[in-house]
Amino acid sequence: MSSQELVTLNVGGKIFTTRFSTIKQFPASRLARMLDGRDQEFKMVGGQIFVDRDGDLFSFILDFLRTHQLLLPTEFSDYLRLQREALFYELRSLVDLLNPYLLQPRPALVEVHFLSRNTQAFFRVFGSCSKTIEMLTGRITVFTEQLSAPTWNGNFFPPQMTLLPLPPQRPSYHDLVFQCGSDSTTDNQTGVRYVSIKPDNRKLANGTNVLGLLIDTLLKEGFHLVSTRTVSSEDKTECYSFERIKSPEVLITNETPKPETIIIPEQSQIKK
Numbered sequence: 001m002s003s004q005e006l007v008t009l010n011v012g013g014k015i016f017t018t019r020f021s022t023i024k025q026f027p028a029s030r031l032a033r034m035l036d037g038r039d040q041e042f043k044m045v046g047g048q049i050f051v052d053r054d055g056d057l058f059s060f061i062l063d064f065l066r067t068h069q070l071l072l073p074t075e076f077s078d079y080l081r082l083q084r085e086a087l088f089y090e091l092r093s094l095v096d097l098l099n100p101y102l103l104q105p106r107p108a109l110v111e112v113h114f115l116s117r118n119t120q121a122f123f124r125v126f127g128s129c130s131k132t133i134e135m136l137t138g139r140i141t142v143f144t145e146q147l148s149a150p151t152w153n154g155n156f157f158p159p160q161m162t163l164l165p166l167p168p169q170r171p172s173y174h175d176l177v178f179q180c181g182s183d184s185t186t187d188n189q190t191g192v193r194y195v196s197i198k199p200d201n202r203k204l205a206n207g208t209n210v211l212g213l214l215i216d217t218l219l220k221e222g223f224h225l226v227s228t229r230t231v232s233s234e235d236k237t238e239c240y241s242f243e244r245i246k247s248p249e250v251l252i253t254n255e256t257p258k259p260e261t262i263i264i265p266e267q268s269q270i271k272k
Contacts (some may be wrong), residue, residue, distance in 0.1 A: 007035065009050040014055025022065050030090040046084045054132075061094070070097040077106075108132060110223060110242040113231065114211050120181035123214070130173040131223075139198040139217065142166045142178050145191045163194065163203070180210050195228020218242050 033039040086094040109128040127133040143163040168178035181196040194203035223242035231237040
């Protein structure tokens with residue numbers, strides 16, 4: 001086939017068009033076998049070769065095939081998934097280029113925003129890792145005071161104050177909000193919100209005490225306090241920033257990738 005001929009790939013619903021020569025320059029790859037018809041998993045559908053894989057990640061695969069360079073966005077974090085795709089397509093040189101990224105320790109970040117206003121305290125916790133937020137959500141319980149209805153059983157029993165447990169709110173996967181202290185309810189009665197953080201069994205209404213317990217919980221989870229700052233001087237919102245360095249899990253395969261011959265130009269030669 002002529003190197004000028006084009007091929008269209010449908011990868012997970014995303015359409016890509018490139019030259020045959022772009023894909024076949026790595027003859028040992030599964031992509032090259034796909035064009036030769038030697039891999040029965042890939043089917044021609046409507047003039048397109050359908051590949052049931054992640055289309056977003058394939059854009060980086062195709063860019064590597066075109067440039068022989070691994071250039072990723074600053075905010076990119078799916079190194080393990082991209083390496084999994086590279087292994088699927090049997091692009092050994094791309095697997096090798098991804099290994100240094102996977103070995104780099106990556107910090108998990110947490111920010112605690114604390115606002116104290118009169119007799120109430122408000123908390124909002126942001127986390128770069130959703131698992132940290134899930135961990136805190138499982139440990140934090142907010143208790144609200146609730147009056148039980150009076151009963152009449154020959155004798156009148158006045159209403160009793162009980163505590164209703166509630167989980168903190170989750171506006172998104174990466175943050176949670178809760179509050180404690182006393183506030184005014186709709187019937188102008190005073191209600192109190194208490195906060196308990198496992199494994200501590202105390203129910204605390206004082207915002208400063210809850211903040212101290214929350215910080216202690218993060219420290220015991222391996223986080224380090226890196227900075228404190230005042231977000232707003234008007235409402236006295238404070239921000240506490242934490243960081244935890246943890247090496248990511250490394251994808252282990254039964255086969256040791258053998259690098260192919262590739263050309264990676266110097267940084268000064270990369271066209272912008």
